[in-house]
Amino acid sequence: MSGSSSEFVIETHALSKRYGRKLALDRLDLKIPRGRIHAIVGANGAGKSTLFRILLGFLPPSAGEARILGRDSQQLTSADRGRIGFVNEEHTLPGWLKVGAVIAMQRHHYAQRWNQNAFDEVIGHYHVLPEQKVGQLSRGERAGFNIALALAQRPELLVLDEPTLGLDVVAKRAFLESLMYSQAVESCTVIYCSHQMEEIERVADNLIILERGQLKHVSAPEDFCARVSLWVADVPFKGPELSKVPGLLQVQRLDGLHHYLVLDQDEEFGDFLRAAGARSVQSMPVSLDRAVNGFLAKNHAAPASAIATT
Numbered sequence: 001m002s003g004s005s006s007e008f009v010i011e012t013h014a015l016s017k018r019y020g021r022k023l024a025l026d027r028l029d030l031k032i033p034r035g036r037i038h039a040i041v042g043a044n045g046a047g048k049s050t051l052f053r054i055l056l057g058f059l060p061p062s063a064g065e066a067r068i069l070g071r072d073s074q075q076l077t078s079a080d081r082g083r084i085g086f087v088n089e090e091h092t093l094p095g096w097l098k099v100g101a102v103i104a105m106q107r108h109h110y111a112q113r114w115n116q117n118a119f120d121e122v123i124g125h126y127h128v129l130p131e132q133k134v135g136q137l138s139r140g141e142r143a144g145f146n147i148a149l150a151l152a153q154r155p156e157l158l159v160l161d162e163p164t165l166g167l168d169v170v171a172k173r174a175f176l177e178s179l180m181y182s183q184a185v186e187s188c189t190v191i192y193c194s195h196q197m198e199e200i201e202r203v204a205d206n207l208i209i210l211e212r213g214q215l216k217h218v219s220a221p222e223d224f225c226a227r228v229s230l231w232v233a234d235v236p237f238k239g240p241e242l243s244k245v246p247g248l249l250q251v252q253r254l255d256g257l258h259h260y261l262v263l264d265q266d267e268e269f270g271d272f273l274r275a276a277g278a279r280s281v282q283s284m285p286v287s288l289d290r291a292v293n294g295f296l297a298k299n300h301a302a303p304a305s306a307i308a309t310t
């Protein structure tokens, strides 16, 4: 199969990774179609970085298969790697090199592929000078420099592993804008891993939720939000027994009212609360942050199989 004709940029089949007694990826079947921005989210330790390391060929799987741009991830050639841009939170560039020297090296390395316009467009958001050493750049500038270099290599696939970790609000915004408004992004597929839901809400077309190395949900972010709702009810005493509350993700008691965060419930949930004695019931939508974090917190507290969601 030719890489560029493949319909999916990422395809894993029964992919598992075990570190000693720890199962980081658990028979993961994941298909990410070509084009657009895909966000991968999951709690700490869900297996996101492990997945990226296997996909980029830095780590072998324990079992199963991983393909990237149509190629087996364990057999990537340097030409295949040239089609993939990777930016991670560490922004690992040699600190002693001058910015101008790094640019010259990359331009030479990527030769025909190098897209100077894409580089200029992104680096224009940052006050980075060619005579500065990479180690002298601020975290935000280094993140910007990295994304500019990655986009200039005209990648078919751009993998971003928590690229805004540790950046302040201004630097985060600059980074996201350089991503969202770059022409170069339009011609590639972006896989973005982050814990920042407000970022994901702004940039992602597709939301992929991993939990304990398994796939839990795939859809547009707004469709996931639509599955989660918050119900505020004036229920006397303790309210219904929690094990009987359908789709329950979280419950809180605030100012004498019960707040139920629930998954996949419709108007009948209001009837359930009224039958449990609620005097008033009000439902409201939630932000992506609340929806995802409620969902992940629930799965933390219960066995992974407690909610069947895929």
Ligand SMILES: Nc1ncnc2c1ncn2[C@@H]1O[C@H](COP(=O)(O)OP(=O)(O)OP(=O)(O)O)[C@@H](O)[C@H]1O
Residues within 6 Å of the ligand: 019, 020, 022, 023, 024, 042, 043, 044, 045, 046, 047, 048, 049, 050, 051
């Ligand atoms: N080299 C290793 N040796 C042993 N266990 C590891 C190793 N790398 C990762 N793990 C374990 O595998 C699991 C998945 O880790 P991974 O770094 O892939 O998660 P993550 O989703 O990227 O987490 P985070 O959001 O915290 O970065 C974790 O439980 C972690 O402790």
